Amino acid sequence: MNKGxxxxxxxxxxxxxxxxxxxxxxxxxxxxxxxxxxxxxxKPDYWAxxxxxxxxxxxxxxxxxxxxxxxxxxxxxxxxxAMIRQAxxxxxxxxxxxGSAFKDVPEGNWAAPPIKEAYETGFMEGTPDNKFLPQKPLxxxxxxxxxxxxxxxSSKQPATAAKATTTPVSTATTTxxxxxxxxxxxxxxxxxxxPIASTAMMTPFLQIASQKPAQPQPAxxxxxxxxxxxxxxxxxxxxxxxxxxxxxxxxxxxPKSAVNDVAAATQANIVVNYPDAKVFNPDKLLxxxxxxxxxxxxxxxxxxxxxxxxxxxxxxxxxxxxxxxNQTAQISK
Numbered sequence: 001m002n003k004g005x006x007x008x009x010x011x012x013x014x015x016x017x018x019x020x021x022x023x024x025x026x027x028x029x030x031x032x033x034x035x036x037x038x039x040x041x042x043k044p045d046y047w048a049x050x051x052x053x054x055x056x057x058x059x060x061x062x063x064x065x066x067x068x069x070x071x072x073x074x075x076x077x078x079x080x081x082a083m084i085r086q087a088x089x090x091x092x093x094x095x096x097x098x099g100s101a102f103k104d105v106p107e108g109n110w111a112a113p114p115i116k117e118a119y120e121t122g123f124m125e126g127t128p129d130n131k132f133l134p135q136k137p138l139x140x141x142x143x144x145x146x147x148x149x150x151x152x153x154s155s156k157q158p159a160t161a162a163k164a165t166t167t168p169v170s171t172a173t174t175t176x177x178x179x180x181x182x183x184x185x186x187x188x189x190x191x192x193x194x195p196i197a198s199t200a201m202m203t204p205f206l207q208i209a210s211q212k213p214a215q216p217q218p219a220x221x222x223x224x225x226x227x228x229x230x231x232x233x234x235x236x237x238x239x240x241x242x243x244x245x246x247x248x249x250x251x252x253x254x255p256k257s258a259v260n261d262v263a264a265a266t267q268a269n270i271v272v273n274y275p276d277a278k279v280f281n282p283d284k285l286l287x288x289x290x291x292x293x294x295x296x297x298x299x300x301x302x303x304x305x306x307x308x309x310x311x312x313x314x315x316x317x318x319x320x321x322x323x324x325x326n327q328t329a330q331i332s333k
Contacts (some may be wrong), residue, residue, distance in 0.1 A: 039069035046071060047274050048289035050314045051296040054305060060087045061292055071289035078111035078134035080143060080291065081118035087295050090150055092120040102132035109134075123150030141258045141282040143291065144271065147298050148261040153268060243267070247319055248280040255282065270297040271319040293317070 038056040042049050048071055055061040061083060063069040075083070096116050105112055111134055118124040119132075123146045126132050138146075148154045240263035244251035247266055254262055262280070265271050272293035273279055297318060299305040308315045 039063045039067065041068040042071055046289070047314055047317065048293050050308055050312050051272070051293040052289065054296055054308075055087065055292050055299075058305070060295070060299075062086065069288060071292075072287050074137040074285045075143070075288055075291045076135050076137055077124065077132065078105075078109075078115060079288075080138050080146070080286070081124055081134075082111060082114040083291055083295060084121075084123050084146075084150065085114040085117050087299060088121070088123075088150070090121040090123075092117075093122045094120055096120050102126050102130060104131045105134055118146075118150070121150055122152070123147070138286045139282065140280070140284050140286050140290065141255060141262065143286045144265045144294065145258050145261040147270065147294065148264050151298060151302075153264050153301075154261050240264075244280075247271075247278065247321075248273075249278050250280055250282070253282050254280060258282070265294075266319055267321050268298075268301045269318060269321055270294055270301060272297060272317050273319060274317045277317050277319050 038053060042052055046052075052061065052069060052071065056063075061069075096119055101119070102115065105115055115124070115132055115134065119126065124132075238246075240260045241251070241256075243263045244254060244259065244266065248254070262271070262282075271280070272290065273281070274290065274293075293314075296305060300307045308318070
């Protein structure tokens with residue numbers, strides 16, 4: 001037995017062990033509470049708490065010196081740059097001169113380093129007159145566009161559907177000897193056309209009706225009788241603007257310049273809309289709670305964070321592109 005306990009009675013020893021166990025339990029409980037309540041103004045029932053806490057546990061977001069997070073506070077551009085710097089580790093895609101390259105960001109400003117990094121990694125841009133506008137609040141749309149560009153996830157697809165071109169009949173109906181199987185598969189896949197075997201079975205009935213010997217026709221002419229538009233009808237896919245209409249009641253309010261980026265974010269399950277997942281609110285200012293939510297989802301998309309369990313209330317605000325109603329929402333290629 002340890003010399004420190006040698007002179008103790010059995011009762012005293014049990015008492016000492018009990019005190020140590022209680023102290024250990026208190027420390028563990030304190031750590032758990034600290035992890036679950038990182039910020040004193042982020043209540044357990046606040047809608048974005050799971051997103052904020054997940055980032056805080058990884059050191060990806062920070063609060064203020066008074067121990068608050070201020071989840072409802074609008075996010076300025078300099079603050080969003082700082083949040084991006086904490087969360088992502090993207091490689092620079094362009095260089096910026098030493099110090100600040102923007103007229104309105106002094107070199108000694110607290111946000112100068114994150115602004116520099118947000119610019120170099122392609123997340124954020126300056127104005128044509130070389131300003132960053134660090135104190136300007138971001139809209140929800142602007143924040144998502146910044147994320148998509150910085151993560152190189154911007155959609156390269158057209159925002160609106162292009163007009164379909166009709167192939168001339170002569171080109172569509174001409175069957176070359178080298179590709180008979182290809183043309184036959186196209187006919188069999190189209191429900192509007194009869195298979196060649198079916199037209200052959202109809203020949204005796206035609207003979208009886210006309211009382212004339214039926215003239216054998218090459219198989220390729222059965223293809224030529226089909227309308228060219230039916231043979232060449234492309235598989236329906238949606239342009240980015242049409243994809244957004246499947247998800248958001250206010251899709252028409254999303255700026256045209258942001259349609260591709262918002263569609264890409266939607267398909268990647270990065271968009272989080274509170275209080276209604278079907279309302280995007282493109283012009284609404286981004287608050288810190290919502291910023292944490294979309295950054296969390298971007299990290300989930302990258303495989304750097306675990307997705308929220310479906311039974312967590314906050315998950316219902318994530319726009320889920322895998323839902324049954326949206327399985328056909330594909331951006332045209």
